[in-house]
Amino acid sequence: MLTLNHIRYEVEENDQCIDIIRDVGFTVGDRKFVVITGPNGGGKSTLARLISGVIRPTGGQILFDGADITSLGITERARLGIGYGLQQPVRFKGIDVKDLLRIAAGRSLSTDEACAYLSRVGLCARDYVNREVNASLSGGELKRIEIATILARKPKLAVFDEPEAGIDLWSFQSLIRVFEQMREEISDGSILVISHQERILEIADEIIVVAGGRIERQGPREEVLPHLIGTASAVNSCSRLTERS
Amino acid sequence: MKETVYNDFYLGAGCDVVIVAGCGISNCGGQDSQHDGIHRFFLEEGAKMRYVEKHYGEGDGRGKRILNPVTELHLQKGSYAELEMVQIRGVDSTERVTTAELAEGAKLVVAERLMTHGSQSAVSVYKVDLNGADSSADVVSRSVARDESYQKFDALITGNAPCHGHSECDAIIMDRARVLAVPQLDAADVDAALIHEAAIGKIAGEQLIKLMTLGLTEAEAEEQIINGFLK
Ligand SMILES: Nc1ncnc2c1ncn2[C@@H]1O[C@H](COP(=O)(O)OP(=O)(O)OP(=O)(O)O)[C@@H](O)[C@H]1O
Ligand SMILES: [Mg+2]
Numbered sequence: 082m083l084t085l086n087h088i089r090y091e092v093e094e095n096d097q098c099i100d101i102i103r104d105v106g107f108t109v110g111d112r113k114f115v116v117i118t119g120p121n122g123g124g125k126s127t128l129a130r131l132i133s134g135v136i137r138p139t140g141g142q143i144l145f146d147g148a149d150i151t152s153l154g155i156t157e158r159a160r161l162g163i164g165y166g167l168q169q170p171v172r173f174k175g176i177d178v179k180d181l182l183r184i185a186a187g188r189s190l191s192t193d194e195a196c197a198y199l200s201r202v203g204l205c206a207r208d209y210v211n212r213e214v215n216a217s218l219s220g221g222e223l224k225r226i227e228i229a230t231i232l233a234r235k236p237k238l239a240v241f242d243e244p245e246a247g248i249d250l251w252s253f254q255s256l257i258r259v260f261e262q263m264r265e266e267i268s269d270g271s272i273l274v275i276s277h278q279e280r281i282l283e284i285a286d287e288i289i290v291v292a293g294g295r296i297e298r299q300g301p302r303e304e305v306l307p308h309l310i311g312t313a314s315a316v317n318s319c320s321r322l323t324e325r326s
Numbered sequence: 327m328k329e330t331v332y333n334d335f336y337l338g339a340g341c342d343v344v345i346v347a348g349c350g351i352s353n354c355g356g357q358d359s360q361h362d363g364i365h366r367f368f369l370e371e372g373a374k375m376r377y378v379e380k381h382y383g384e385g386d387g388r389g390k391r392i393l394n395p396v397t398e399l400h401l402q403k404g405s406y407a408e409l410e411m412v413q414i415r416g417v418d419s420t421e422r423v424t425t426a427e428l429a430e431g432a433k434l435v436v437a438e439r440l441m442t443h444g445s446q447s448a449v450s451v452y453k454v455d456l457n458g459a460d461s462s463a464d465v466v467s468r469s470v471a472r473d474e475s476y477q478k479f480d481a482l483i484t485g486n487a488p489c490h491g492h493s494e495c496d497a498i499i500m501d502r503a504r505v506l507a508v509p510q511l512d513a514a515d516v517d518a519a520l521i522h523e524a525a526i527g528k529i530a531g532e533q534l535i536k537l538m539t540l541g542l543t544e545a546e547a548e549e550q551i552i553n554g555f556l557k
Contacts, residue, residue, distance in 0.1 A: 135535055155538040164539070171536040174468075174496075175554030184550065185540045234540060 082146065082271045083109040083132065083238055089140035090127055090294075101127050102138070103294040109238065109271050114264060116285040117275045118309065124294040125275045126168050129242045132273070133165035134158040145238070164236030168243045168275070170227035173214045178226055181214055185233040198229040201259055203252045221247040228259065235267055241274045245281065257284060282306055331363040337373040337405075347379045366398040369405035369432075380412040381420075397424040401432035403458065408435045413448065414556070415441055421449040428489075430458030438467040439556045442475035442503070452481040456489035456518065465493040470552050471503035482510040485518025495524040498555060 090102035102124050109115045117125050130136045132143065134155040143151045150158055159165075173181070179195045186194075196206030202225040212218065214226065224247045231239050248256060257280060260272060274281055282288060288305040290298040298305055337343060347365070369375060381393060399407055413420060426434050434454065442448045454463045463483055471477045483491035495507045509522035529551050537547035 133539055135539075155535060156541060156543050159539050159541040167536065171530070171532045173533055173551065173554055175557045176550065177554075180550075180554065181540075184537060184542065187541055230540065 082111050082113070083273070084144040085128075085132075085141065086144070087141040088128075088131060088138045088143065090124075090131060090136065091139045101294050102131070104141075105291070105294070105296055106141075107289055107296065107299055109273050111269050111271060112264070113271045113286045114260065114284060115271070115273050115287045115289065116282050117273065117289045117291055118277060118282060119291040119297065123292045125291050126242055127294075128291065129165060129168075129240050129273075129275060132240055133163055135165075159234075159236075162237030164231045164234045164239040166227050166231045166239070166241040166244060168246065170223045171214075172216055172218070172223065175213060175215075177211050177213050178229075179210050181226070181230055182233045185230040187234075190233070195233075198232050199226075201232060201262070202226070202229045203255045204229075221249065224248055228256075232259070232263065235270075237267065237270050239263065239267075239270065239272045241272070241276075243275055243277070245276060245278050253278075253280065257281065260284065279310070282309065333363065334366045335368065335375075337367065337369045337375055339370040340372045341370075342374040344376045345378070347377070362394040362396070364396045364398070367400065367407065369399070369401045369407060371403045371405065373402070373405045375406070376408045376410070378410045378412075380410075382412075382414050392418060393420045393422075395420075395422050397422075399424070399426035399434065401426065401428045401434060401461075403429045404431040405429075406433045406435075408437075410437050410439075412439045413441070414439070415443055418444070418446050419448075420446075421451070423451045423453075425453045425455075426463070427455045427457055428461035428463065430487075431460045432458060433461065434463040434465075436463075436465040436467075438465075438469070440467065440469035440477065441472070441552070441556060442469070442477055443472040445474050447476040447478075449478040450480065452483075452493070454481075454483045454491065456483065456485045456491055457487060458489075459487045460489065461487065462490040463492070467493075467495045467497075468555060469496075469505070470498045470500065470556060471505050472500045473503060474501070475503045476506075477504070478506045478508065479524075480508040480510075481522070482512060483520055483522075484512040484514065485520050486514045488515060488517035489519070491518070491520040493522050495526075497526045498552065499526055499528055 086106050088102055088105045091098050091100050119125060131138055134153060142149060145161055182195045182198055183190045192210060195210050199206035199209050204225050228244055285302045288302050289296060401407055428434060440448055452465050456463060465481055467479050469477055479495040481493040483493055485491055493509060497505045499505050505526045507524040509524055511520040511522055513520055533551055534544060534547045537550055
């Protein structure tokens with residue numbers, strides 16, 4: 082499905098070259114659920130932006146279904162089947178939720194169809210379908226709508242950057258159900274999720290740990306997960322709750 | 327060709343009306359044409375009016391069509407006027423002047439949508455006098471300026487009594503366009519609450535990126551963002 086070969090990403094700041102991604106390589110196989118985890122600032126979101134074409138690597142190669150897509154733009158990659166749910170979803174004045182879902186689906190949607198996507202991400206659909214995707218939506222609502230756009234898009238490879246951020250614990254289980262449903266629905270589809278959540282790590286086929294712009298560890302869940310439990314990379318939702326109280 | 331259209335509207339006490347005005351100037355012949363309208367509205371006590379004026383010009387914005395509508399509003403006690411003014415493309419030059427005077431408890435709501443292109447210029451002038459206690463005005467303009475076009479939003483709200491006034495100018499600027507916002511608030515009463523908001527900027531890059539990740543080209547994404555913004 083997706084292969085990154087020796088990917089580098091450097092930026093220049095005050096005449097200094099900063100390496101943000103330093104020689105990263107991995108493969109997301111067909112029908113796989115892969116989770117990227119690691120400390121804040123490690124380079125996870127940068128990888129998602131490199132995969133979706135928002136930024137171009139300064140070195141290395143990206144292959145999608147065997148074809149070299151390194152030089153393709155965002156639109157072309159989207160049309161090939163790469164979906165991208167942002168860590169911080171974007172707000173639009175005047176564009177309503179149904180418009181956004183219609184754009185994502187690439188065809189006109191009936192209200193029922195639009196509502197079905199919203200229900201799947203736990204939003205009471207009728208209340209939201211005609212809402213504007215503007216500043217009046219809460220962070221968690223926006224995040225769920227972002228996930229709904231990926232459901233409507235049905236990409237071959239869905240990349241989600243911290244989909245659980247801002248989503249309350251109660252609906253966490255439904256989020257996991259969303260991923261499971263997606264896997265059943267999109268035959269040959271793969272999902273790449275960036276997450277710190279233990280429960281998302283627990284359903285991964287493979288886990289990649291990224292820190293300091295490098296891959297620190299990667300492999301099947303059974304191998305990698307034991308190394309992570311108790312570290313900052315795997316946050317148990319309950320322990321987080323206990324810390325807060 | 328030069329013409330002026332006069333229209334006076336008298337709205338009796340307690341009436342509730344919707345007025346729709348439209349004008350699409352077609353001037354493909356290349357000569358100048360000027361089309362001015364003076365609309366005066368007199369709203370008696372408790373009258374309610376919704377006024378919709380839409381101008382969709384044709385052409386590329388480089389001819390010499392001119393549109394200078396003047397709107398004058400006189401709102402008596404407890405009356406309510408809502409104005410929706412839309413001008414999308416085509417007209418080369420506009421200077422739209424809207425004046426309003428509001429008595430006790432009267433309310434004015436203005437929603438302006440504007441898109442200029444080519445070498446057009448569009449000036450919107452609002453002069454609102456809140457003269458009566460508890461009168462209020464809400465003037466909101468959303469606009470898009472493309473190519474070399476020029477826009478000026480000039481709104482003066484004067485509070486002469488305990489009142490609420492709000493004006494807002496929200497503009498997307500593209501290409502080599504220029505947008506000038508001139509907000510003015512004039513409070514002549516200690517209980518006049520007046521607010522102005524103005525924001526001018528290009529389309530946010532992250533909005534384009536999001537729509538492109540949903541398969542739109544950059545140009546298609548731009549259109550969606552603008553259409554939504556001016557909806
Ligand atoms: N254009 C840039 N210029 C300078 N620094 C950048 C740029 N892009 C990313 N960085 C830096 O690269 C590092 C990796 O950022 P990235 O957003 O990928 O981290 P992350 O792993 O997603 O973190 P988090 O868990 O907090 O979301 C950060 O230190 C960030 O500040
Ligand atoms: Mg991140």
